[in-house]
Amino acid sequence: MRIAGRLIGILMMLMGTIWFLQGINLLPGSFMTGQTQWAIYGGLCWAAGLALVYVCRRAGRTPPRP
Template sequence: MSELFNGVMRAVSTLLGLLMVLMGGVWILQGLNIAFLESFMANDKRWALWGLLLAITGVCQIVWSNSRERYYRGR
């Protein structure tokens, strides 16, 4: 049961990280005035910075979720 729970939580955590990367990408595109131009975030460089930080956090979440499994499996 514990291995099943760890697998499900790893998948959920990875999906959360992927959503963070995708949302950060949208914020970057809006902040740099490249796509989704009908938004209040369009052409605002602060949103590009927030998007970059969110995308980096999402990548860290994905890496942490998947490296954590290898650590516990080896013990």
């Protein structure tokens, strides 16, 4: 499950990056180009993907013994 979560998180980060770049008009060729709302959606998607990767990375680790 950790691997699937990491993979989904990485794909969300990639998708968020693409949406952000299209939203700020650096990656042309879509209806999203130049639309500020897509830059916001991309940033939020990227942050959610990063959080998912972090949570999946932390899951399954056993705390250190005293």
